[in-house]
Amino acid sequence: MVASVALLAACGAKGNKTGYEYAPQMYHSVPYEGLTQITDEDEGQLISNREDGKGEFYNSNPNNPHKMNMRQPPANTVSRNAAGILPTQIHKDSFALAARVLISPLGDDDALVADGKLLYGRFCEHCHGDTGQGDGLVGEVYLGVPPYNSAAIKEQPEGHLYHVITHGKGRMLSHASQLNPMERWKIVRYVQTLQKQ
Numbered sequence: 001m002v003a004s005v006a007l008l009a010a011c012g013a014k015g016n017k018t019g020y021e022y023a024p025q026m027y028h029s030v031p032y033e034g035l036t037q038i039t040d041e042d043e044g045q046l047i048s049n050r051e052d053g054k055g056e057f058y059n060s061n062p063n064n065p066h067k068m069n070m071r072q073p074p075a076n077t078v079s080r081n082a083a084g085i086l087p088t089q090i091h092k093d094s095f096a097l098a099a100r101v102l103i104s105p106l107g108d109d110d111a112l113v114a115d116g117k118l119l120y121g122r123f124c125e126h127c128h129g130d131t132g133q134g135d136g137l138v139g140e141v142y143l144g145v146p147p148y149n150s151a152a153i154k155e156q157p158e159g160h161l162y163h164v165i166t167h168g169k170g171r172m173l174s175h176a177s178q179l180n181p182m183e184r185w186k187i188v189r190y191v192q193t194l195q196k197q
């Protein structure tokens with residue numbers, strides 16, 4: 001009895017460890033997966049029954065630069081718009097336009113800031129940090145997250161912030177699939193308080 005309890009406890013997931021899984025090949029993709037890149041060939045070796053002898057979680061393409069699974073599609077394989085950009089990219093001129101024309105439909109009150117703070121904690125804080133200094137836990141490894149009160153950002157108007165959340169900018173990706181427009185505007189109100197800090 002004691003032994004079986006100890007055995008079961010050892011299967012548990014914790015931190016970065018997924019724990020042991022029953023029938024792992026049902027969960028881990030054998031084909032290259034665009035959004036995973038595990039380069040350690042022994043990762044998941046203990047539970048692996050892959051035919052190539054590598055660990056269950058190994059998923060990298062050795063033929064690509066940096067063993068990446070995902071690559072920028074070559075020219076003429078994905079339709080681009082008249083300006084030559086991919087549907088997922090946005091023209092850099094749109095930032096100046098957004099800053100001028102996008103205005104929050106939600107107005108300005110304290111309840112919005114409180115809602116925005118909650119959403120910020122879920123969607124932004126891990127990179128941008130609780131006071132917007134770019135020092136969140138992910139920001140510490142995903143370097144180059146700028147402070148909101150830096151010279152380049154502290155004067156940016158609400159339309160710019162909304163546009164960045166919606167479409168991303170540079171190394172930051174779009175959050176449009178995770179946040180509806182009202183939620184984005186609430187976050188904008190909270191980020192504005194951090195710009196002033």
Ligand code: HEC
Pocket residue numbers: 120123124125126127128138142143144145146152153156161164165169170171172173175187191
């Ligand atoms: C995965 C990390 C990550 C997450 C999550 C993230 N950001 Fe960013 N953010 C960045 C990085 C990196 C940059 C710098 C982008 C660049 O210039 O290349 C940035 C830049 C910005 C900027 C400045 C853009 C400018 O004017 O140059 C704003 C504003 C911003 N993020 C807001 C947000 C908000 C609001 C959220 C949550 C909805 C968020 N970010 C979530 C990483 C992140």
